[in-house]
Amino acid sequence: MTRRRWTAAPSLLLAALTAGCGALPAALDPAGPQAARVAVLWWWFLGVCAVVYLLVVGALAWAAWRGRRRGARRGSPQSAAPPAWADDPPELSADPARERRLALAVAGAAGATVLILIGLLVGSVITGDALAGARPEAELTIHITGRQWWWEVEYPGEMASERVITANEIHLPVGAIVHLEMTSADVIHSFWVPRLHGKIDLVPGRTTHHWLAAERPGVFTGQCAEFCGHQHAHMGLLVVAEPPERFAAWLAAQRRSAAAPDTAAEARGLEVFLDSSCVLCHAIRGTPAGGRTAPDLTHVASRATLAAGTLANTPGHLGGWILDSQGVKPGNRMPPNALSGEELQALLAYLESLR
């Protein structure tokens, strides 16, 4: 199986996900109040800056045209060509009245620049305050830990048993202000879902915070924005905004431990999982597997993508990923696994049952 065939499917998936966006770039097609605030600010900045740009370039063109006419008047009347350089003496003793007018014009332009900048500063600070205003009202807190090259997502519960750990997929109730509490386990990453909000870095040794909300249901793509090594390019995530009742159902399902194997194949798959190197890094709640350095697989089959947004989550992709993850995402931390066909099929059967 080639990489190209693998990637065709997620491209269709992503095309379907983004089909509703229309022609606007993601950050200007907001799906939440924070991104909407920033988008409004952007259109103001764009308008003001476009006018300023046209004025400056227009003034430049006007000055060049005017100067050209002055030069032409000085040249010989017979020929359009300018005089030889040595015959074109510099103009040193400028008319003082004209220089005064020029000074006024330059000072006026500088003053206008200052006023425009003050206006932009005020708009920017007001928007910044509005973004910060969401803070006290947060209804849900989610912990996110950046890792090379995936996202660990944790929904803390009141009791340890209520805690949910998943990866690369964040579910939110529509309309709720969500507080993201973030850090990194290795290098600096940056969390960015352009349709919901700007980005915030995940810095090892520090905790950073983000408050955002989704105003309508949908699946929004995000990506790591801070260069974090080999697979920075394939460190994507999905934010799934759902109506509150569906979100509650999702959370309840995620809180359950992994289902016990139903069939012989699934039971054999769990055995393969526990006997191979998988168990060193991955956790499946309800089994002895408790590794924390790789994504929690308790409900892996419920997720839309594999390998941090790189592949659509299908059995074919999962099998290819297990056998040769380095072919898909070179340099990632998962070693290749030499499983027999029978072992792989059993393992896939088990993993696909983890809904």
Add this chain to the structure above:
Amino acid sequence: MNPPERDEPSGRRAREVVRRDEPHRPAAEERRLLAATWGRRPGLWGWLTSTSHQEIGRRYIVTALVFFVLAGIGALLMRLQLARPENGLLGPDLYNQVFTLHGTTMMFLFAVPVMEGFAIYLVPMMLGTRNVAFPRLNAFGYWLYLLAGSFLWGASLLGIAPDAGWFSYVPLAGPEFSPGKRADVWAQLINLTEISALIVAVEVIVTTFKQRAAGMSLDRIPLYVWSVLVMSFMVVFAMPAVMLSGVFLALDRLVATHFFNPFEGGDALLWQHLFWFFGHPEVYIIFVPALGFVSSIVAAFTRRPVFGYPAMVLALVATGFISFGLWVHHMFTTGLPQLGESFFTAASLLIAVPTGVQIFCWIATLATGRPRFGVPLLFVLGFVATFVLGGLTGVMLASVPLDLQVHDTFFVVAHFHYVLIGGAVFPLFGAIYYWFPKAFGRRLSERLGRWQFGLLLVGFNLTFFPMHQLGFDGMPRRVYTYLPGRGWENLNLLATVGAMVIGLSVLLFAANVMRSLRRGEPAGHDPWAADTLEWALPSPPPVYGPLHLPVVVGRNGLWEPGAGTTFVTGLDPHAREVLVTNFLDADPELRETLPGDSPWPLVSAVVVAATFVGAMFTPWAPVIGSVPLFFALLAWAMPEKEEREEAREQERQRQAGAATP
């Protein structure tokens, strides 16, 4: 031969300083003596030991342009890789090395050194002196730079190119996440090139403060010299920050200090503060000298002095100051307190004002001058049109909420290429077309130049304008590939096509240089009838610079009535004597003898570079390296007076022989 000096303070003072017992010589004789004194020894030995500012300046420029081409090839490779989604041309490992090499080379080995090279080449000529203040140090700086650049690219050929970005954020570049020697190569390259940058800064500052032509008071310094003076002060204050961070990083990696390790009491953000405290002024270090190019070209090509000299100078100085207050806008997404961020937003917006003032002054100059649209002025017009756009996207990036969206995306890539290519490379090409006739005695082809300008303008905008939209559409920087179906394919392909057009433009430039070196139209000493003092020299200029040191009578150099009629005489042509003048008014103070050519700067540079490379492997390297360095510096500083006395004695005997037939 020497007209009487005009009766003004600097002239009077000059008569007190100059030697009274120097015999009066015919000009040809004076030229011969000066050439013998200032010329280098023949052959390779002479090339290796030369301390002429012209020679070293040319070497800086040529070396920097070679690195420009190398880094540009890297850029083309990246654009080919990104031309379509999931492309397989460069894997992640190679791509990360290539983009790190591209950024590091462009910033540290091309942009800053090429500006420094121009300063080293032009400043002494514009000031009417014969060499920079510390000629051997100057040679040492160049050799360090050459060795550092060769070291980086040599290491890259061996597969140990740095791969953590030109900014080398920790912990990614730290010992845990970058095992091997790649990050060490980066750290030592930085430390070496920064020494060389500091040396050039010292040369420019001291030469400008103490070796100006008699009468060139502070308010008569050409705008170009003001711009490199401001650049030099920025280097002096900015480079220590990056050297400090570079040394911390090297120590973290070599002897397991934990400056940047958050889990041992260090701090990952400390790196960003130190790096950007240097890194933001760095872009102005590149941009400010380019403003000087623009002022020089605008004055000559509009046939009038640039409007608003005091405003221009104050704007340059203000730019230098404010640029040190902006660094946090590179860190808006790290979760700093909001009030602090607002301060840096205000500072980042503020820097638009002095830059705006300069642009308004140039527009005023164009409007009231008689512009001649030669290739240098075309590049200036292209500079304004592209740079202003980049400046305005910079205003957008200064806003914290907007920055949160576009930070670390292709929008930023577009922004800084607009300010760096628009703000520095356009003026640089203009400057090359402008000063090439001075350096080589032949003009570059205008026709090829127009084509090159047009291709660069079109290719540049094709490449970088679409990137604004890619950024808003969610495409982060520094990705080696992207998944299909996100709507990024077409714009990326367009950018790749544009990059090829830029490549074509640079090829055309190289062809123009090759052609014009041999068959270009002879330029004469002053093809543009320009104002600054270097145009009074023959083209190419003799190694000693001016035959007689000029006395400056006004701000507009050669354009002033009476310019070129008054000279300082009496410097000893048997010694490398220069005139030292005072800081404010450039009244002559004394004669200073500069040291002669020497192999020891080269030897010292080799020892220092070897020590730095050795420090990648063992902490003992500085201890071992300091021993040969001590002896090399000792030999460097050895006096050489006897040689000069000997030459003078021979000359006296020769003259005595000629007088008695």
